[in-house]
Amino acid sequence: MTAQTPAALVLEDGRIFRGEAFGSEGSCLGEVVFSTGMTGYQETLTDPSYHRQIVVSTAPQIGNTGWNDEDDESQRIWVAGYVVRDPARTPSSWRSARSLPAEMSRQGVVGISGIDTRAVTRHIRERGAMRAGIFSGAELATDREMIDRVAASGEMVGADLAGDVTTGESYVVRARGERRFTVAALDLGIKSNTPRMMAERGIETHVLPLTTSLSEVRSLAPDGVFLSNGPGDPATADHATELTKEVLGAGIPLFGICFGNQILGRALGRETYKLPYGHRGVNIPVIDDETGRVAITAQNHGFAVRGEPGERFDTEFGRAMVSHHCANDGAVEGLRLLDTPAFSVQYHPEAAAGPHDAAPLFDSFVRLMSEAR
Numbered sequence: 001m002t003a004q005t006p007a008a009l010v011l012e013d014g015r016i017f018r019g020e021a022f023g024s025e026g027s028c029l030g031e032v033v034f035s036t037g038m039t040g041y042q043e044t045l046t047d048p049s050y051h052r053q054i055v056v057s058t059a060p061q062i063g064n065t066g067w068n069d070e071d072d073e074s075q076r077i078w079v080a081g082y083v084v085r086d087p088a089r090t091p092s093s094w095r096s097a098r099s100l101p102a103e104m105s106r107q108g109v110v111g112i113s114g115i116d117t118r119a120v121t122r123h124i125r126e127r128g129a130m131r132a133g134i135f136s137g138a139e140l141a142t143d144r145e146m147i148d149r150v151a152a153s154g155e156m157v158g159a160d161l162a163g164d165v166t167t168g169e170s171y172v173v174r175a176r177g178e179r180r181f182t183v184a185a186l187d188l189g190i191k192s193n194t195p196r197m198m199a200e201r202g203i204e205t206h207v208l209p210l211t212t213s214l215s216e217v218r219s220l221a222p223d224g225v226f227l228s229n230g231p232g233d234p235a236t237a238d239h240a241t242e243l244t245k246e247v248l249g250a251g252i253p254l255f256g257i258c259f260g261n262q263i264l265g266r267a268l269g270r271e272t273y274k275l276p277y278g279h280r281g282v283n284i285p286v287i288d289d290e291t292g293r294v295a296i297t298a299q300n301h302g303f304a305v306r307g308e309p310g311e312r313f314d315t316e317f318g319r320a321m322v323s324h325h326c327a328n329d330g331a332v333e334g335l336r337l338l339d340t341p342a343f344s345v346q347y348h349p350e351a352a353a354g355p356h357d358a359a360p361l362f363d364s365f366v367r368l369m370s371e372a373r
Contacts, residue, residue, distance in 0.1 A: 007112040007136035009054075009083055009120070010146040013127060017120060022087055022111035023104025025137035029153040030054040030080030032132035033302065034121045036281030040353030041100065045079050045109075046072040048165035048189030049258065049300050051231040052156070054081040054132050055280075056120050063100035066091025071352070073191040077104065078165065078231075081134040082111035083120065110134050128276045129302060131155060156302060157274055161232030162240065162259070165189040166210040173198070173205040181223040181369050184208055188240060188259050189230030193350040197362050198226075211239065214246040223369040224253040227260025229348065234262035234272045234303055241266045248317045248340055253372045255365040256344035258301055264335055264344040265305035268315040275331065278302035279346075282354040285327035286334075286347055294327065295358050298351030305332040305346075317342075341368050 004020035011032060034056040035044055041062055044055060062084040082104065091099050104111055112134050124130070133150045135141065141149075166187045173195035175181075180202030185195065187207050195205035206220050217225060225247045227240070234241075237259075244267040247254050256264045262272050279299040286297045289310040307313075309325035309332075318339025324346070326333050336343040349358035 004114075005136055006140060007134060008140060008146065009112050009115060010133050010135060010150050011123070012131040012147070012150045014147055015123060016143060016146075017115040019112045019114035021136035022084060022113035023082065023101045024108045024110050025139075026108075026110050027133060027135045027139035028054065028081040028110040029131070029133045029150065031129055031156045031302070032056060032120070032124060033129050033278055033280055034058055034124055035300070036283065037298075037353070038282070040282065042067055042071045043073050043352055045077045045082065046074045047191055047300060048074050048078050049229045049231050050079045051161050051165050051189070052080050052159065053231075054083060054134060055079045056083040056117050056124070058117055058121050060085045060117065061088065062086070063088035063091060065093040066096025067098050067100050067103040068093070068095040069097055070095070073193065077107045077109050079109065082109060083115065083117060083134070084111065084113045085115065085117045087113045110136065112136065124277050129156070129278060157233055158236060159232045160236035162188040162210055162230045162237055165231060167207055168209065170206060170208045173207065175199050175202045175204045178202055179204045181366065182206065182220060183224045183226050184217045184220050184222040185226040185228060186210065186212060186240060186243065188228045188237070188263070190228035191350060193352045194228060194257075197350050197359070201362055201366050203366070212243070214243060214250070217243075217247065222252065223373070224255060224365060227254065227256035227263050227344070229258035229260065229300070231259070234259060234266055237263055237266070248337070248342055251340065251372070253365070253368045254342040255368070257348060257350070258346060261335060261344035261346045262303055262305055264342065265332070268317070268320055268335065271306040272303050273306055275302055275304055279326065279331070282351060284347065286324050287327050288324055289322060296355045297347035297358050298354030299347045301346060305335065307332040341372050343368070
């Protein structure tokens, strides 16, 4: 048996967890967060919303199904680092093209395995998400040196990251079958499955860079505008917020998810704030404040819109309401304008892997565009 390379997960409060190198050796810095999903690690690692985050999987066994070439949510792995307890020795799936650690090594992603991820998760729940680093191989240093490197890294509050993950050039995802609608999607970190689900409903999606102007949006003569998920602090997304205000003022139907929900909230004059440790997983209950219906949802966010369940408030675009909230902590999970065609949710109706309770929200967007016509 070959000797394992020692590695350390170092948190900014001085807590250190020791294990073995997993994936690429070296070092990485980011915000340490935990995800409770039992499956879907490939989609998690390639989700741009995880940019500059070190993800801890609470599921103990990771890598069983290997890595394939079909399930990526973007063109690359975006997590800063990956923390697992018990990596699979050999992947077992007919779809697997290579192992998870092989893909991490290929893309230079640093990870650590063999640590008690339950203890890490409890620590984050008690102390909150915080800066951290993974160090292995030649990058492994004294405790003081590693803690100092973590302490010198950037914080997530105030981090403007959407520009790092947005597309450099616009591209089009065609509708399947007859084209019924055209949607301009502002790419704040969009996942591949979002335009795919729109395509299934006859929507042609034009995915646009973050810097897109209203005139460029109008040039597409869109039936609707979509605000995608994405990383970072929504308080830094000034251009996206101003564009959203212009879209609302023009009366173009709008739908936002995750980061898009926070952008809509800020466009409506609401504050956003950082959650203690965020919502990340595929089993988070959300309550519809009008019907009382509960949906099990997939989520990945560390910030939220300030508000109360069912709250109604006035905006420069008419009346609005908090349409959904989290059953676990009461956090705002959705917004809807009552006098303008716009709504958003904090969770992921396009989730893969994940529950399908929220998938009909894309049908709601279709109805909104149909009514606006």
